[in-house]
Structures are given as structure tokens and as C-alpha cells.
Amino acid sequence: QKEVEQDPGPLSVPEGAIVSLNCTYSNSAFQYFMWYRQYSRKGPELLMYTYSSGNKEDGRFTAQVDKSSKYISLFIRDSQPSDSATYLCAAASGSARQLTFGSGTQLTVLP
Amino acid sequence: NAGVTQTPKFQVLKTGQSMTLQCAQDMNHEYMSWYRQDPGMGLRLIHYSVGAGITDQGEVPNGYNVSRSTTEDFPLRLLSAAPSQTSVYFCATSSPGANVLTFGAGSRLTVL
Numbered sequence: 001q002k003e004v005e006q007d008p009g010p011l012s013v014p015e016g017a018i019v020s021l022n023c024t025y026s027n028s029a030f031q032y033f034m035w036y037r038q039y040s041r042k043g044p045e046l047l048m049y050t051y052s053s054g055n056k057e058d059g060r061f062t063a064q065v066d067k068s069s070k071y072i073s074l075f076i077r078d079s080q081p082s083d084s085a086t087y088l089c090a091a092a093s094g095s096a097r098q099l100t101f102g103s104g105t106q107l108t109v110l111p
Numbered sequence: 112n113a114g115v116t117q118t119p120k121f122q123v124l125k126t127g128q129s130m131t132l133q134c135a136q137d138m139n140h141e142y143m144s145w146y147r148q149d150p151g152m153g154l155r156l157i158h159y160s161v162g163a164g165i166t167d168q169g170e171v172p173n174g175y176n177v178s179r180s181t182t183e184d185f186p187l188r189l190l191s192a193a194p195s196q197t198s199v200y201f202c203a204t205s206s207p208g209a210n211v212l213t214f215g216a217g218s219r220l221t222v223l
Contacts, residue, residue, distance in 0.1 A: 008151065032210060043115075043201055043214035044154070051210075088153065097171070097205045097212060099150050101153035 006089055006102025015111050019076040023089035023102045024069065030091040033065045034099065035074045038086045047087070048074065078108045098107045113137055115215035117202050123221045124192045129146040132187040134202030143185035143210070145173065147198040160185055178213065192222045213216050 006023045013019055021035075031052050031105045036044035047065035059075050064073040074091050086106045090099040118133045134143065134216040144159035146169075156169030158214040174196060176188040189196060199219050 002152070002153075016200075027198070034211070041217075043203075043216050045214065046211050047212060090154075092210075095210075097144070097210065098156060098159065099154070099212065100170075101152050101155070103153040 002031075002103075004091055004102040005064075006088060006105055007103060008103050010106040010108065011093045012070055012108045013079055015077075015079060015081060015109055017079050017109070019079050019083070019107060019109075020104050021074040021087050021089070021107070023072040025072065025091050025100075027090045027093065027100070028068075028070075029093035030100075032092040033063070033072050034087040034090045034092075035061075035063055035072075036090060038088060038104070040085075044088055045102060059085070065111045084108045099104060115202055115204055115213055117200075117215035117218050120216070121217060121219050123223065126193060128192050130189050130192065132141045132189075132200055132202075132220070133186070134185045134215060135183055136185075136202075136204045137183065137215070138192050138204065138206065139182060140204035140206045140213070141182065142207075143179065144169070145177065145187045146201045146203060148217075149150075149198050157187065157200075164167060173195070189220075192220075194222045195209070196220065197222045 033050045035048040037047045038044040051066045060077045062075040086104040088104045089102040146154040147156040158177040160166045202215040
């Protein structure tokens with residue numbers, strides 16, 4: 001079993017929809033949680049960073065971590081075609097720089 | 112300020128050949144790392160370095176060799192390429208005290 005599990009999709013939604021992306025993890029030592037966005041043929045770029053449990057909001061994006069259920073979520077409000085990308089969840093324990101990644105969810109937002 | 116630069120962008124090798132993937136950064140980041148990305152597997156850590164002269168293994172180090180002689184460069188060497196090493200390779204760096212990684216654009220390697 002992988003330490004971070006993510007539904008690979010693909011996920012296709014109409015423009016303006018609310019998107020929910022989810023991951024689960026098995027390592028109780030994880031305390032840093034991140035979402036990276038990766039456009040086709042590009043490197044991943046950090047989208048959201050959360051330490052421990054709770055919510056974090058940044059514009060149209062909200063990241064949630066529930067450590068009791070080992071669940072990581074990313075919500076995108078008012079989705080745009082420019083949000084079409086692969087979204088990678090990641091977690092880390094002692095150092096947030098040594099990440100364990102999920103396999104990524106490919107999202108397409110249709111105009 | 113170029114950030115993280117990876118070369119080459121594309122490479123085709125035959126089984127048994129050796130090559131080096133280059134990673135250079137101009138941000139004075141002390142932490143550098145190499146990941147490989149495969150379909151359905153996500154990104155997996157190969158090797159990392161917390162400073163010049165210091166390297167350590169990640170999750171999938173077999174078949175790869177690294178060294179860190181300068182702060183700026185962190186090359187990844189494939190000693191004898193195998194088809195299982197066909198992948199997209201990413202270099203990622205981080206500054207002191209920061210808990211986030213900055214990734215390069217990737218190097219796409221095919222081993223025949």
C-alpha cells in the first residue's frame with residue numbers, strides 16, 4: 001500500500017464548477033501537507049501548504065487536512081479552464097522537503 | 112535569475128549506456144533533490160543533498176549516483192541505464208528554513 005493514495009481520475013468539470021480533490025494517507029507521522037499543480041510537460045509548482053490539521057484558504061483554493069481520518073482535500077471554487085492540470089497531493093514528516101507524493105489527479109475544466 | 116535549470120530536456124539511451132542529468136540552481140539553496148515521475152506512481156525521491164559534500168538516499172536510489180561538489184550543482188548519474196529507468200526526472204531545491212520545494216522543468220529519459 002502506498003503511503004499517500006490519490007484517485008488518478010481523470011476528472012472533467014464545466015467551467016464555474018466546484019472541484020473537490022482528495023487524498024488519503026497512512027503514515028501517522030506526516031504533519032506537513034501540500035498540493036502541487038503540474039501543467040503538461042512542466043515541473044510541479046506549489047499551490048497550497050498546510051501544517052498539521054485545519055483549513056487554509058487562498059483565493060479560489062481551499063486546502064483541508066483531517067488528521068483523525070488521514071484525509072487531505074483541495075477545493076477549487078469557480079473553476080476556470082486555466083485550472084486544467086494534474087494536481088498532486090504530498091505529505092512529509094520530519095522535514096517538509098522530503099515529500100511523499102500521491103499519483104496525481106488529472107483535471108480538465110471545460111469552457 | 113533562472114531558478115532551477117535541468118539539462119538535457121530529452122534523452123534517448125540504449126540499455127547499458129551511462130549518462131548524467133544536470134541540475135543547476137542560482138538561488139543559493141542548500142537543499143537539492145532528485146525525483147522521478149512515472150505514470151500511476153507519482154513522484155518518488157531518488158537522492159537528496161542538504162549541502163555541498165553531503166548526499167543521502169531517498170526511496171528509489173538503486174542504479175543512480177549523485178555528488179555535490181558545489182552549492183549550485185547536483186548531477187544525477189545513471190551508471191548502466193536500464194529500461195526501468197525510463198521516466199521523467201525532476202530536480203527540486205529548497206532554501207534554508209523553508210518547507211517548500213521549487214522544481215525544475217524536468218528531463219525526459221527513454222532507455223531502449
